[in-house]
Amino acid sequence: MLLWVQPSGTGVPNQLEASYVRKVGDKLQPFVSILTIVPHREESSSTPSTEDDSSITAKEILSRAYPDSKPGASILVLVNPHGGKGDAMKIFRSEVEPILEAAHCEFTVMKTAYSGHASDIAEQMDIDKYDLVLCASGDGIPHEVINGLYRREDRAKAFDKLIITETPSGSGNAMALSCLGTLVPSTATLEILKGSTVRNDLMAVYSQREPVKLSFLSQTYGIVAQADIGTEWMRWMGEVRFQLGLITQLAFRASYPCTIAVKYIAKTKDELSEYYRHHVNDSFNMGSLTDEGFRLKYYDQFLDADDISDFSAMDGWEELDSDACENMGIFYSGKMPYVSKDTNFFPAALPNDGSIDIVVTDSRSGFFRTLDALMSLDKGLHVWNEDVAHFKVEAFRVIPRPKPGKHPYISVDGENFKLQPFQVEIMKGVLKTVMQGGSYTETGFLDKT
Numbered sequence: 001m002l003l004w005v006q007p008s009g010t011g012v013p014n015q016l017e018a019s020y021v022r023k024v025g026d027k028l029q030p031f032v033s034i035l036t037i038v039p040h041r042e043e044s045s046s047t048p049s050t051e052d053d054s055s056i057t058a059k060e061i062l063s064r065a066y067p068d069s070k071p072g073a074s075i076l077v078l079v080n081p082h083g084g085k086g087d088a089m090k091i092f093r094s095e096v097e098p099i100l101e102a103a104h105c106e107f108t109v110m111k112t113a114y115s116g117h118a119s120d121i122a123e124q125m126d127i128d129k130y131d132l133v134l135c136a137s138g139d140g141i142p143h144e145v146i147n148g149l150y151r152r153e154d155r156a157k158a159f160d161k162l163i164i165t166e167t168p169s170g171s172g173n174a175m176a177l178s179c180l181g182t183l184v185p186s187t188a189t190l191e192i193l194k195g196s197t198v199r200n201d202l203m204a205v206y207s208q209r210e211p212v213k214l215s216f217l218s219q220t221y222g223i224v225a226q227a228d229i230g231t232e233w234m235r236w237m238g239e240v241r242f243q244l245g246l247i248t249q250l251a252f253r254a255s256y257p258c259t260i261a262v263k264y265i266a267k268t269k270d271e272l273s274e275y276y277r278h279h280v281n282d283s284f285n286m287g288s289l290t291d292e293g294f295r296l297k298y299y300d301q302f303l304d305a306d307d308i309s310d311f312s313a314m315d316g317w318e319e320l321d322s323d324a325c326e327n328m329g330i331f332y333s334g335k336m337p338y339v340s341k342d343t344n345f346f347p348a349a350l351p352n353d354g355s356i357d358i359v360v361t362d363s364r365s366g367f368f369r370t371l372d373a374l375m376s377l378d379k380g381l382h383v384w385n386e387d388v389a390h391f392k393v394e395a396f397r398v399i400p401r402p403k404p405g406k407h408p409y410i411s412v413d414g415e416n417f418k419l420q421p422f423q424v425e426i427m428k429g430v431l432k433t434v435m436q437g438g439s440y441t442e443t444g445f446l447d448k449t
């Protein structure tokens, strides 16, 4: 795949220097070749004969090599040196940087020095200088960048200008998996340079006590949050810690009582498949973002509510069954389909349809039935299991009612969120990112509908 082409600089008019990537093992590596353009007799008048003609030919080839993006993009690279196993910088230097160089991108590399640094950088960065922010990290750094941009006075301009992407180098790389379809950093880099720019919805998460936080991936309360954040101390185990945490929770029939109300977009599984079929090929108008794009519809109602459990004044909202909420096992809401490797948790997710997907399980279903549903997470078939509820909403509120002495976790994009009632609503098409083929990685949801 071609990355760059230019006159060879040898003074020979028909020579071009081309950089391209080729697969070596399971990674992509850049190479350089000198091409000589041999004129066809009938085309000889249009074949370059001077250095200037060669430049025009090179430009023409480049525009065809980048049909959906800008060649030689200007990039701010943020590397989290602590990401994953602590080798994010090594991965960047060996797999990502050589491709950016070969593609003649202009890039500045910054290492994050503390938790929250990427937010500070995004809040203060010169947005005119860059086309793209590349997070050489896990999902934590894009989460911070998005929240840093949101803190800016000129947030609409910043989100309108900058593309936010991830080359997978952390322990959770849902953005790369869902948007670029790969966990190989070099392949992700190529997709970032060549893929289509797509506007993705974000979610605004807030409580009565804390300011708005933006989330691009998920919010979870109950078994999944416990299995993720509650097992941080078992990090040495690697990925197994999450599975072990999940199985332990299921075996003990852990339940997380709460009250939940939602503003439905698709309530039943039939409605959801119909909705998906209808919207899967929708195109999104990439018109300029304005401050209106960040307006929150349900924020004031929540902030001003005397009784947050009273939904009667909330037009079109419905409370979920109170028995099911009393026995809730998993509450998981998300925007992107793949939350981790082989975990196609939200197979009906769409990038910019203005909906949040929700999956809920009931702890009364029993260990084997829930485990059976979770065994098919890789193919996204769990959502069809009769013990699993699956629906789409525009907004929702969760009021945790923890059992005495218990302090369960809430996780937002994989990060701990203080235990408290919270509300989430969609922010349509606010995040500019890159997707392979212009849409999320295939989930197979249509195969079943």
Ligand SMILES: Nc1ncnc2c1ncn2[C@@H]1O[C@H](COP(=O)(O)OP(=O)(O)OP(=O)(O)O)[C@@H](O)[C@H]1O
Residues within 6 Å of the ligand: 080, 081, 082, 083, 084, 085, 112, 113, 114, 115, 116, 117, 136, 137, 138, 139, 140, 141, 144, 169, 170, 171, 172, 173, 414
């Ligand atoms: N220099 C630093 N020291 C400590 N923490 C940092 C530093 N730089 C970034 N961080 C924090 O690390 C968090 C996780 O980053 P990232 O997603 O890149 O890695 P990860 O391995 O996928 O992480 P995790 O699984 O712990 O969420 C970020 O949310 C950020 O707050």
